[in-house]
C-alpha cells in the first residue's frame with residue numbers, strides 16, 4: 278500500500294523560477310489496485326509519478342510505501358527501494374539503446390542488493406511474459422516501438438516489484454499495440470501487482486479500477 | 500554491471516579511445532626513456548660518487564713530456580703513485596695488458612684489454628648480454644676470468660681459452676674463462692673506440708662529466724672485441740700492465756699539503772681537472788637532461804589531459820540518458836561516474852601493454868642499442884604516478900557533470 282499525505286512539490290525552490298507543481302496532494306492506493314492518473318498537460322501527472330517512483334523528491338507532506346516514510350533516506354536506501362519495490366515504465370521506454378533486450382531486462386537484477394542467481398533465466402522469463410523471448414538477443418535500437426515498450430515492461434517486472442508505474446505507456450503506440458500492452462498490464466494486475474498508469478487516453482483510463490484526475494497540481498477527482 | 504557498461508562504452512567510442520591510448524603510450528614511453536636515461540647518467544656518477552666527493556683530480560698520464568707511457572714496472576705502485584710522494588690513494592684507472600698466443604705466438608684472439616679493479620668492478624656494471632659481471636664471480640686458482648664483447652671468434656660464455664701474458668720477468672700461460680658477454684656498444688670506462696668526446700676534452704676543456712669517462716665499445720668499430728679482466732686476479736700472477744687512459748687520482752684522506760700534491764701530480768699527468776668540477780658538470784648535465792625531458796613529458800601530458808578532459812565531458816553528456824536509466828532501475832547516481840573510470844582504466848591497461856610492446860619491439864629492431872632503456876621499479880612507479888593523475892583527471896568532468904545534474908532532469912528531458 279502507498280499513501281500520499283499533503284504532498285507539495287516545488288521545482289527550483291527559492292529561485293527566480295520557483296514553481297509549485299503539486300499543492301498538497303493526498304491519495305491512498307491499495308495493493309493490487311489498478312489506477313489511472315489523468316489530467317491536462319502540465320497538470321503534474323509525471324511529477325506525481327516520479328515522486329511515487331522515488332526518482333524525485335518533494336518539499337512538503339509525507340509519502341509512505343508499506344508504512345516506510347520515504348523522505349531523507351540515504352541514496353543507497355532510495356536506490357534499493359527503486360530496485361526492489363518499483364517497476365517503472367517510462368514514456369520514451371528508457372532503454373539503453375545499444376544493449377540487447379535481455380541485457381536491458383537484466384539491469385535491475387544487476388543492481389539488486391542480494392546477488393541474483395540465474396539472471397539470464399529470470400530475464401528470459403520476464404521477456405516471455407511480455408511475448409518477447411524470441412527477440413531477447415536483438416539490440417534495442419533495432420526494435421519497433423511496441424517491442425521496446427514490451428522490453429521496458431519486462432524490465433519493470435523482472436525484479437518482482439509490488440508496484441508498477443507507467444508514464445503514458447500507450448502514448449507512442451497504435452491502437453492495436455496499445456490494446457496488447459494494456460492486456461499485459463491487466464495480466465500483471467491480476468497477478469496481484471499494483472499498477473499505476475499515467476495517461477491521456479480515456480479508453481485506457483476506463484479500463485482501470487479507479488481514476489485519479491489532477492488539474493494544476495490539485496487532485497480534483499478521485 | 501557497471502564494469503560491463505564501461506567496457507561497452509569503451510568499444511562504442513573506440514576511435515577516440517585509441518587516440519587516448521596512443522597519447523598515454525607516448526607519455527609512458529617518454530617517462531620510461533627519461534627515467535632510465537637519468538638513472539643511467541646517475542649510474543656513471545654513482546660509480547665514482549664517493550671519490551668525486553673528496554679532493555683529487557682526473558688526469559691523463561703525461562705521455563709527451565716523458566715520451567713514454569707509465570708501465571707499472573716503472574711506477575711500481577700505481578694505486579698510490581708513491582714514487583711521486585705520499586699524496587694519492589686508490590687511483591681509479593683502466594690498465595692494459597699484453598696477451599699473446601701460447602709461447603709468444605700470434606694471438607688467435609686479438610683483443611682490446613681492459614683491466615679494472617676497485618669501483619670499476621664493484622660499483623659499475625656494463626650492460627650485459629648474458630653471463631656474469633666480474634664482481635659476481637669467485638676467483639678460481641690457475642684461471643683468469645674475463646667478460647668480453649661480441650666477437651667473430653665464436654667465443655661465448657663458459658668457453659675457456661689459453662692466453663699468454665707478459666709478466667715483469669717473463670710471461671705466463673693461463674686459462675681464461677669467459678664468464679660474461681656484454682652487449683655490443685656497452686659503455687666501458689676508458690674505452691676509446693668511438694670516443695670523440697674524451698679526446699676533445701683534452702687538457703683545457705672543463706666540461707668533463709662522469710659519463711664522458713665512459714664510451715660505447717663496439718667490437719666492429721674497434722676492430723677487435725673487448726676483454727675485461729679483474730686487475731686483482733692479474734696481480735696474483737704478476738702480470739704487467741700499463742696505464743694510458745684518464746685516471747681518477749684521489750688525494751689521501753685528510754691531506755693538508757694540497758699544493759705540493761698538485762705539483763707532484765703535474766710531474767706525471769696532463770690535463771688535470773678537479774673532482775669538484777667533474778661533480779658539478781655531471782650534476783648540472785643531469786639537471787639539464789631532466790629539465791628538457793620533463794618539459795617534453797609535461798607538454799605531452801598536458802595534451803593528453805586536455806583531450807581526456809574534453810573526451811570525458813563529451814562522453815559523459817552523451818551517456819547521461821543511460822545513467823538516468825540505470826538510476827531508475829536501482830543504480831546509484833555516483834556509481835555512474837565510475838563507468839568513466841572503467842573506460843580510462845581500460846585505456847591505461849592497454850597503453851601499458853602497448854608501451855611494453857613498443858619498447859620490446861624497439862629493442863628487437865635494435866633502435867635502443869645505444870641507450871639503456873630499462874623497465875625497472877623506478878620506471879613502473881613513475882608510470883603508475885602518471886596513471887593515477889590521468890585517472891583523477893578523467894573523473895573530474897564526470898563528477899562535475901553528474902554532480903550538477905539531478906537524475907530527474909535527465910529522465911524528464913527525455914520525455
Ligand SMILES: Nc1ncnc2c1ncn2[C@@H]1O[C@H](COP(=O)(O)OP(=O)(O)OP(=O)(O)O)[C@@H](O)[C@H]1O
Nearest residue numbers: 288289296298316317318319320321322323324325
Ligand atoms: N524541472 C522543472 N522545473 C520547473 N518546472 C517544472 C519542471 N518539471 C515540470 N515542471 C512544471 O511542473 C508542471 C507539471 O509538470 P509535469 O511534467 O508533471 O506535467 P504532466 O502532467 O506530466 O504533463 P504532460 O501531460 O505534458 O506530461 C508543469 O507546469 C511543468 O512546467
Ligand SMILES: [Mg+2]
Nearest residue numbers: 322323324914
Ligand atoms: Mg508527463
